[in-house]
Amino acid sequence: MLNRWCSILVLVALLFGLLPSPAGAVKSYLFKTCNDSGFCHRNRHFASEVAKIGSDFESRYSINSQDLSIKKDKGLVEGSLLKRLNDGSHVSLPFQISVLSDLNLRLKVNEERTGFNSKALNSKRYDEASKWAFTQEPDLTTFDYSLSDDTLVLTYGEYQAIVNLTQFKIEILYKGTLRITMNDRNLLNMEHYRTKEQQEAENSIHIAPEESTYNAYSDSFKDSKKDKLPFGPESVALDFTFSGYKHVYGIPEHADSLSLKDTTDSEPYRLFNVDIFEYETQSKYPMYGSIPFMIAVSPESSAGIFWINSADTYVDIRKEESNIEEETDQQVLSSKDNLEKVETHWMSENGIIDVVLIVKNNPQSVSQSYGKLTGFTTLPNMFSLGYHQCRWNYNDELDVLDISSKFDEHQIPYDTIWLDIEYTDEKKYFTWKKELFPDHDRMLAKLDETGRNLVAIIDPHLKTHYEVSEQVEKLDVGIKNHNADEIYKGHCWPGESVWIDTLNPESQPFWNKQFENGSEFAGYARNLHIWNDMNEPSVFNGPETTSPKDNIHYGNWEHRSVHNLYGLTYHEATYEAMIQRNPDIRPFILTRSFYSGSQRTSAMWTGDNMAKWEYLKESIPQILTMNVVGFQFAGADVAGFFGNPDKELLTRWYQAGIWYPFFRGHAHIDSRRREPWIAGEPYTSIMRDALRFRYKLLPVLYTQFYQSSLDGSPIMRPLSYETPENTKTYSIDDQFFFDQLLVKPVTSPGQDKVSIYIPDSKPYYNLNTLEKIVGEGYHEIEAPLESIPILIKSGSVIPIKARYRRSSRLMTFDPYTLFVTMDDSAKAKGYLYIDDGESFNHSLDQDFVYIEFEAGDNEIKSSIIDGDATKTFTSKLADVKVERIVLIGGPIVPPKTVDVVQGDKNWTAEVLPADGFWTIRNPGVIINQDWKISLAS
Numbered sequence: 001m002l003n004r005w006c007s008i009l010v011l012v013a014l015l016f017g018l019l020p021s022p023a024g025a026v027k028s029y030l031f032k033t034c035n036d037s038g039f040c041h042r043n044r045h046f047a048s049e050v051a052k053i054g055s056d057f058e059s060r061y062s063i064n065s066q067d068l069s070i071k072k073d074k075g076l077v078e079g080s081l082l083k084r085l086n087d088g089s090h091v092s093l094p095f096q097i098s099v100l101s102d103l104n105l106r107l108k109v110n111e112e113r114t115g116f117n118s119k120a121l122n123s124k125r126y127d128e129a130s131k132w133a134f135t136q137e138p139d140l141t142t143f144d145y146s147l148s149d150d151t152l153v154l155t156y157g158e159y160q161a162i163v164n165l166t167q168f169k170i171e172i173l174y175k176g177t178l179r180i181t182m183n184d185r186n187l188l189n190m191e192h193y194r195t196k197e198q199q200e201a202e203n204s205i206h207i208a209p210e211e212s213t214y215n216a217y218s219d220s221f222k223d224s225k226k227d228k229l230p231f232g233p234e235s236v237a238l239d240f241t242f243s244g245y246k247h248v249y250g251i252p253e254h255a256d257s258l259s260l261k262d263t264t265d266s267e268p269y270r271l272f273n274v275d276i277f278e279y280e281t282q283s284k285y286p287m288y289g290s291i292p293f294m295i296a297v298s299p300e301s302s303a304g305i306f307w308i309n310s311a312d313t314y315v316d317i318r319k320e321e322s323n324i325e326e327e328t329d330q331q332v333l334s335s336k337d338n339l340e341k342v343e344t345h346w347m348s349e350n351g352i353i354d355v356v357l358i359v360k361n362n363p364q365s366v367s368q369s370y371g372k373l374t375g376f377t378t379l380p381n382m383f384s385l386g387y388h389q390c391r392w393n394y395n396d397e398l399d400v401l402d403i404s405s406k407f408d409e410h411q412i413p414y415d416t417i418w419l420d421i422e423y424t425d426e427k428k429y430f431t432w433k434k435e436l437f438p439d440h441d442r443m444l445a446k447l448d449e450t451g452r453n454l455v456a457i458i459d460p461h462l463k464t465h466y467e468v469s470e471q472v473e474k475l476d477v478g479i480k481n482h483n484a485d486e487i488y489k490g491h492c493w494p495g496e497s498v499w500i501d502t503l504n505p506e507s508q509p510f511w512n513k514q515f516e517n518g519s520e521f522a523g524y525a526r527n528l529h530i531w532n533d534m535n536e537p538s539v540f541n542g543p544e545t546t547s548p549k550d551n552i553h554y555g556n557w558e559h560r561s562v563h564n565l566y567g568l569t570y571h572e573a574t575y576e577a578m579i580q581r582n583p584d585i586r587p588f589i590l591t592r593s594f595y596s597g598s599q600r601t602s603a604m605w606t607g608d609n610m611a612k613w614e615y616l617k618e619s620i621p622q623i624l625t626m627n628v629v630g631f632q633f634a635g636a637d638v639a640g641f642f643g644n645p646d647k648e649l650l651t652r653w654y655q656a657g658i659w660y661p662f663f664r665g666h667a668h669i670d671s672r673r674r675e676p677w678i679a680g681e682p683y684t685s686i687m688r689d690a691l692r693f694r695y696k697l698l699p700v701l702y703t704q705f706y707q708s709s710l711d712g713s714p715i716m717r718p719l720s721y722e723t724p725e726n727t728k729t730y731s732i733d734d735q736f737f738f739d740q741l742l743v744k745p746v747t748s749p750g751q752d753k754v755s756i757y758i759p760d761s762k763p764y765y766n767l768n769t770l771e772k773i774v775g776e777g778y779h780e781i782e783a784p785l786e787s788i789p790i791l792i793k794s795g796s797v798i799p800i801k802a803r804y805r806r807s808s809r810l811m812t813f814d815p816y817t818l819f820v821t822m823d824d825s826a827k828a829k830g831y832l833y834i835d836d837g838e839s840f841n842h843s844l845d846q847d848f849v850y851i852e853f854e855a856g857d858n859e860i861k862s863s864i865i866d867g868d869a870t871k872t873f874t875s876k877l878a879d880v881k882v883e884r885i886v887l888i889g890g891p892i893v894p895p896k897t898v899d900v901v902q903g904d905k906n907w908t909a910e911v912l913p914a915d916g917f918w919t920i921r922n923p924g925v926i927i928n929q930d931w932k933i934s935l936a937s
């Protein structure tokens with residue numbers, strides 16, 4: 001959400017005499033390229049020099065086998081990595097290799113910096129990124145080993161890690177096959193501490209022939225010339241080769257394809273959280289958040305690299321040239337697979353090397369392993385899976401309540417209305433503009449009557465000279481300037497502002513106070529939730545629109561070291577404050593900036609997109625990428641933040657948006673109003689149908705979230721996750737699975753058909769026509785404006801709630817409809833998770849039921865496989881029934897009636913045949929007890 005941002009920037013530029021050159025893309029002059037970043041330029045140079053020398057290159061890094069301390073029962077190897085300088089002397093870099101209990105290998109390399117003295121700065125390399133990213137320090141597990149002069153081999157489970165000690169490399173073999181090689185190309189580079197004088201001395205021992213000194217002690221990029229770079233060059237870089245893979249995914253946030261591209265002749269992918277203005281699609285530019293986790297997928301196995309560093313980071317990707325056409329024959333493929341590889345080069349501005357290497361059987365297991373380290377998505381409050389209506393801005397209490405009642409007038413369900421920055425008094429967070437919102441408790445209570453919620457924005461920049469920011473200064477919990485002698489002041493929405501330093505534990509009690517019951521901001525409402533925006537942090541007059549890198553945080557760490565995780569510390573502080581406020585309600589927090597671990601407490605969205613078809617199309621790979629890196633609660637603004645969508649785009653965007661795990665309509669202050677009733681017919685009805693369909697699917701979505709909270713499985717799921725054995729799916733990113741539905745939203749204008757790819761040989765059914773479609777490959781299906789292309793995979797049981805209600809809360813005790821789609825062997829399976837949707841009783845008290853539906857052998861049965869049906873909430877489900885079972889692909893001639901058994905009772909239910917399916921009407925079973933229906937009679 002960026003106001004006349006351009007004009008502000010032009011103003012800032014004028015003030016500082018830095019008018020951007022008119023040529024080029026909208027905003028590229030604001031952001032560094034690799035060549036503009038000293039450390040990226042130096043490491044790419046290093047890589048090209050090493051490549052030129054080729055096999056004659058002698059790595060400067062080695063390990064003396066005498067120095068190793070191998071604690072096999074603890075799962076740990078420790079020692080010193082020696083970096084050889086030009087005169088033959090060495091810098092000693094302490095390292096650890098450990099085997100994590102999930103059978104992943106972790107490598108840490110640090111440097112004990114000596115000779116650096118500063119009161120303001122911690123002289124250590126930042127080594128706490130994992131403390132923020134991980135839920136806890138992972139357990140280690142034992143290994144067997146053998147050691148010779150030049151090789152250490154660790155064996156654990158079906159893995160071997162072969163450590164070459166003379167030219168430090170690690171090869172990871174899984175089931176006897178090489179999958180990952182660390183430092184394969186000798187790009188390991190840890191720029192050790194040396195002063196400028198030492199570096200520049202004649203015959204300096206510190207600079208190897210393959211190294212560059214470009215911008216080692218200064219920054220020539222126009223907006224960051226003032227950067228003090230107190231440690232000089234301190235980057236860490238390392239390369240990893242994935243063997244037997246052609247596709248890699250992950251490392252958000254970028255507006256690019258799902259399958260990451262070769263970057264040899266272009267910019268690397270950059271991970272640096274920035275408020276990117278009018279971002280472009282198909283771009284490697286950094287965006288608002290970063291998750292330094294990459295996954296490679298092949299039919300045989302899947303591998304992951306988790307690079308736990310929170311500094312500015314670039315990743316180069318090189319794919320082995322391969323003459324193989326997109327795969328045709330499975331046989332040919334597997335024999336050539338071993339020749340294929342993806343080479344990656346990771347470069348971070350500072351910090352330590354801390355990396356976890358994961359190899360498993362399939363991508364799902366890699367995601368799960370990553371989730372065991374960083375946490376799984378927390379089960380969201382049910383309301384937050386409904387529809388969110390936002391715009392910049394709903395003007396006042398009347399406007400809010402009017403919009404709310406219009407939804408009811410038009411019989412469109414929605415759960416949450418949002419307030420952007422204008423609700424505050426002069427953009428002072430935790431205040432309300434009294435003329436416009438005279439009694440927010442009253443407004444919230446009114447919304448609560450129909451189960452609705454309010455989300456209000458609270459950003460980390462706090463306007464100077466008011467109560468809250470004065471407290472920040474007084475308590476000394478703000479981000480500091482480079483001398484650490486003053487709180488840093490920059491510009492953002494309110495003008496001059498300070499930033500809360502949520503790395504500082506002292507900031508938490510202060511933050512809690514702002515949200516507590518009875519506070520000016522929060523009042524007493526139980527249906528108030530929070531939007532954390534601008535937490536990259538966005539600083540309008542800062543370099544690259546963010547904090548100067550030499551600002552200082554708690555612990556005397558430079559902002560440079562913690563930049564990419566600041567946004568996480570901020571939304572986590574808000575989450576904690578909301579829990580303190582009301583420990584009985586799951587808080588909903590939307591964040592724009594994120595890091596590994598953000599999935600534990602927040603939802604994210606893809607920021608300021610545009611009301612153009614290409615952004616609708618891009619939203620799908622963007623959200624799929626978030627899903628594969630464990631951040632499932634993701635969405636994109638419907639129907640584009642900037643601009644005015646035409647009616648067709650608006651409608652198609654709603655039809656796509658209902659699949660986003662986080663589903664919000666939002667628009668810029670200069671965009672015209674576009675709530676679904678404004679477009680008129682037939683558009684309004686089509687959007688209403690789409691929105692209602694989302695609500696029908698809430699039981700499915702909620703169940704997906706439950707499963708994801710246990711194992712990290714994606715909710716909007718790429719085809720490569722569903723059928724990793726089919727390599728033809730690997731670059732498909734315009735369709736996806738949502739539970740057992742295969743969906744391909746229409747993302748271009750004037751379409752009335754789509755070609756949808758079926759990845760396996762199972763029968764699928766077109767949900768709109770119930771036509772059976774069989775055969776791996778592309779199938780053309782009808783997709784006129786009023787329909788969304790959806791196929792149901794056979795073998796599934798999909799539980800929905802079919803009745804229209806104004807909000808999700810009002811659906812709590814509604815009956816269920818089950819869609820049973822039989823596969824070729826007349827079997828089907830599905831799951832349903834139910835709890836109260838808002839408290840923590842599911843985890844505190846087992847107050848939930850997890851139900852398995854199974855069809856086969858001429859019967860359908862329902863069994864509670866987890867939870868407890870006798871608790872406060874679940875016992876109330878005794879009134880909730882299944883009102884209908886729809887059978888697709890069942891026996892062609894249905895029985896007239898079926899026999900139903902539940903508990904010690906039994907009865908018969910009527911069957912209504914129809915074209916292509918049949919329905920068991922009112923089977924009469926209640927949802928929180930096991931039941932069985934015999935189909936043969």
Ligand SMILES: *[C@@H]1O[C@H](CO)[C@@H](O)[C@H](O)[C@H]1NC(C)=O
Pocket residue numbers: 035
């Ligand atoms: C970056 O700098 C290197 C070395 O100065 C140069 O060879 C290369 O062409 C530059 N790349 C771009 C994209 O400008």
Ligand SMILES: *[C@@H]1O[C@H](CO)[C@@H](O)[C@H](O)[C@H]1NC(C)=O
Pocket residue numbers: 150151164165166167169
């Ligand atoms: C270690 O790596 C070097 C350089 O690639 C190679 O010459 C040597 O043979 C390797 N040692 C072992 C034991 O593989």
Ligand SMILES: *[C@@H]1O[C@H](CO)[C@@H](O)[C@H](O)[C@H]1NC(C)=O
Pocket residue numbers: 517524525526580581582583584
């Ligand atoms: C705040 O008020 C809510 C009722 O709106 C109550 O349930 C909650 O326990 C209160 N929180 C605290 C910390 O007193």
Ligand SMILES: *[C@@H]1O[C@H](CO)[C@@H](O)[C@H](O)[C@H]1NC(C)=O
Pocket residue numbers: 836838839841845872873
């Ligand atoms: C959660 O459990 C407590 C204790 O059993 C109960 O008082 C409360 O009503 C429950 N909350 C919900 C939303 O069911």
Ligand SMILES: *[C@@H]1O[C@H](CO)[C@@H](O)[C@H](O)[C@H]1NC(C)=O
Pocket residue numbers: 901905906
């Ligand atoms: C159905 O109930 C009757 C008694 O009401 C009982 O005799 C019969 O065995 C039951 N059938 C089944 C399949 O449980």
